[in-house]
Amino acid sequence: MIIAIDGPAGAGKSSAAKKLSKKLEIEYIDTGAMYRAFAYKVLKSKCDYNNISEIKKLLSTTKINFNNGHIFLDGEKIDLQIRTNEVSKLSSQIATIKEVRKNLVDIQRNIANSKDAILDGRDIGTHVFPDASFKFFLTASPEARGKRRHLELKSKGVNEKLENVINDIKKRDFNDSTRDVSPLKPAENAIIIDTTNINLNEVVKLMTEIILEGK
Numbered sequence: 060m061i062i063a064i065d066g067p068a069g070a071g072k073s074s075a076a077k078k079l080s081k082k083l084e085i086e087y088i089d090t091g092a093m094y095r096a097f098a099y100k101v102l103k104s105k106c107d108y109n110n111i112s113e114i115k116k117l118l119s120t121t122k123i124n125f126n127n128g129h130i131f132l133d134g135e136k137i138d139l140q141i142r143t144n145e146v147s148k149l150s151s152q153i154a155t156i157k158e159v160r161k162n163l164v165d166i167q168r169n170i171a172n173s174k175d176a177i178l179d180g181r182d183i184g185t186h187v188f189p190d191a192s193f194k195f196f197l198t199a200s201p202e203a204r205g206k207r208r209h210l211e212l213k214s215k216g217v218n219e220k221l222e223n224v225i226n227d228i229k230k231r232d233f234n235d236s237t238r239d240v241s242p243l244k245p246a247e248n249a250i251i252i253d254t255t256n257i258n259l260n261e262v263v264k265l266m267t268e269i270i271l272e273g274k
């Protein structure tokens with residue numbers, strides 16, 4: 060069983076996916092973390108991401124994997140390093156490069172082909188697993204998503220103006236939904252859940268009911 064959860068930044072995908080994976084006891088794959096991991100490597104190696112041969116070279120020497128819910132880049136655990144604003148912005152940019160997407164999608168398919176899994180991202184239901192058993196598309200107003208991100212950053216000690224956080228979210232929405240390769244959009248048969256006015260527990264309850272009914 061593959062469960063796809065797509066949607067824009069801050070819609071609550073990863074929180075819902077984590078809870079759901081515990082409830083159903085199946086693996087959770089955070090595909091956004093993989094784009095972030097590669098963006099982090101691009102930053103660290105000072106690679107020019109506009110130069111496709113440099114990107115290809117970097118991809119060929121990069122190993123991204125998950126272990127016990129943690130993300131590893133070339134053997135180093137990088138859960139925290141990939142959550143900075145700089146990495147968020149760059150991940151949305153490098154995610155427009157088709158070679159990067161192909162490389163990461165291959166890894167995603169390899170992990171999930173042999174077991175039940177929940178994957179969250181932007182293109183899971185449309186491209187990575189178009190035959191997924193369940194496809195959800197979580198969304199919310201940019202303001203609601205911005206407020207959530209703002210609180211999350213505050214809890215990590217990062218003081219950023221709410222207005223800036225909302226603007227960054229809008230920019231990423233634009234990048235993610237207008238790129239040529241696998242843009243962010245709901246799959247035709249996705250179940251759309253607007254989380255603007257419902258909390259995480261209600262979202263997970265709704266998803267669980269749909270999954271248990273449809274199984």
Ligand code: DC
Nearest residue numbers: 090091092094150151154180181182
């Ligand atoms: O879900 P996230 O915010 O951690 O994702 C970071 C960026 O990675 C996002 O702006 C777009 C990109 N991404 C993507 O293009 N496709 C995915 N399946 C997941 C993420």
